[in-house]
Amino acid sequence: MIQLSICLPTRNRQTYCIETIRALANSDRTDFEVLVGDNSDDGSILADFFETELKDQRFRLVGPEDKVLPMVDNWERLAALAKGRWISVIGDDDYIDPKLVLLLKYYERLYPEVEAVAWSRMNFNWPDNRPQPALSTIPVCHDTVIAVKSRLQDHLYRWTERKRVPSGGFGAYHGAVRRSLMERIKRKYGGRYFEHPVVDFESVCKVIREAKMLVHCQRPFSVLGAGAASNSAGTQSHKTLVERILTFKKETEGKVDMDDPVFPFPISDPGAGLCASIASTTSWFCRTYDIDTSGFGENFAHAAMDELRYARTEADYDVKRAYFERGFEALDGGKWRHLFEPAPFHGNTSLNELSGVLHDMLYLREASVPATTPADFYKFAEHAILPIEIVASGARAFAR
Missing domain, CATH: 3.90.550.10 (Spore Coat Polysaccharide Biosynthesis Protein SpsA; Chain A)
Known part of the structure; x- marks a missing residue:
């Protein structure tokens, strides 16, 4: 069997x-x-x-x-x-x-x-x-x-x-x-x-x-x-990311639109990352199948700020921040915009340099x-x- x-x-x-x-x-x-x-x-x-x-x-x-x-x-x-x-x-x-x-x-x-x-x-x-x-x-x-x-x-x-x-x-x-x-x-x-x-x-x-x-x-x-x-490799190159997003969008035409016309955080935008992609998907699902999303707007504003903490460069940070600002201006008439106040870019200089065990995870230099x-x-x-x-x-x- x-x-x-x-x-x-x-x-x-x-x-x-x-x-x-x-x-x-x-x-x-x-x-x-x-x-x-x-x-x-x-x-x-x-x-x-x-x-x-x-x-x-x-x-x-x-x-x-x-x-x-x-x-x-x-x-x-x-x-x-x-x-x-x-x-x-x-x-x-x-x-x-x-x-x-x-x-x-x-x-x-x-x-x-x-x-x-x-x-x-x-x-x-x-x-x-x-x-x-x-x-x-x-x-x-x-x-x-x-x-x-x-x-x-x-x-x-x-x-x-x-x-x-x-x-x-x-x-x-x-x-x-x-x-x-x-x-x-x-x-x-x-x-x-x-x-x-x-x-x-x-x-x-x-x-x-x-x-x-x-x-x-x-x-x-x-x-x-x-x-x-791979698609995930696009996150390491802005140019590659844009090219793959456009290809992906073209090849999904005729199905559920990857850029939700109701949720103002389009996945095909260069500022979108994993956070926005997940949010757009779950927003579509919950709206389509009538699932309660109470508290989502406020919580997502905090999640978006968390996303910015992982920006690799200041240019990447600026693109993402502008993307989320546009989205929150439009979401629910700007109701949650005041909550999106991310900390300034500070860099992640040691992100991929340290190895060892942290929080039940072993990190190894590849x-x-x-x-x-x-x-x-x-x-x-x-x-x-x-x-x-x-x-x-x-x-x-x-x-x-």
Whole structure:
């Protein structure tokens, strides 16, 4: 029986995707499958790889269609074809451990109503995406936490933590969602698993509203990779960011508009960052499905100020600040504008220079890490974290 379907959507990043496929194929487990959704301009590269090198029955290639699909539609077709009891989506330059199946089985035995599982993630920049010193991260804890749905909904729908990114990443992206929940979501939300261009956080919106039980494991099971061609790499170059935003906007035409006409913080604006993208997505979701957002305006003003603390340069700070000022002038008739008073730019000179353990996270200078891919980094990091077999056993004491 297939326990886990790993969905791997990709577009014009075949080099990264092939490395990710090879890494997953090294697993000796037979209870998972990998669906590769190729949305590239040239479908022959992955097709030839599957034909001449891979030849692994656990992998299925879903080739390009007659025209380029919006990313949300590429995700949609993979979820529809998945056969696993659980579904997870990762990027083509990421990595996920197929041994995750052990944890899912363990949680199902322990919590029969569990429908969504999240875990901590490692972060790794591919060697071609290090224009400046960077740190890789390894979460070093392993406890299990039962999430409180109402608290997660407050964090995301109403932004009560007032941070640039709300906590609680339960969704299909670098998480696992039970197929029964995916089908329930499809029936309830317009006959689709996914609707919004910012598909990862739209998934979180739906999962934390509908799941019967959500369980988080502090041990990491996947790596968020970032190669030079990835969307996240655009955050390190203003020029690259603008180019990729324009391309992304063009390829999502005809679906839900990524620039919400009601929420005055357009995602395609160069000043937008992760904070605004999440806020725009959740605003669309809550308005579309009549969800209470009391307190959002005030809380989001504080989150926007938190976002500015992470500006890399003074020029970046100025662009972001002007962006948020325009948005708050328009939001609810300027009701929250007076609350947006960020501190002056102060720089982050030591941000990527310090390594060590801080708040249950191990930070490592990437230049000194013996890894060239997220899979390599995961194997390296396993020396610093508890083995999955022990985590999934439920043991509370460990012998040397």
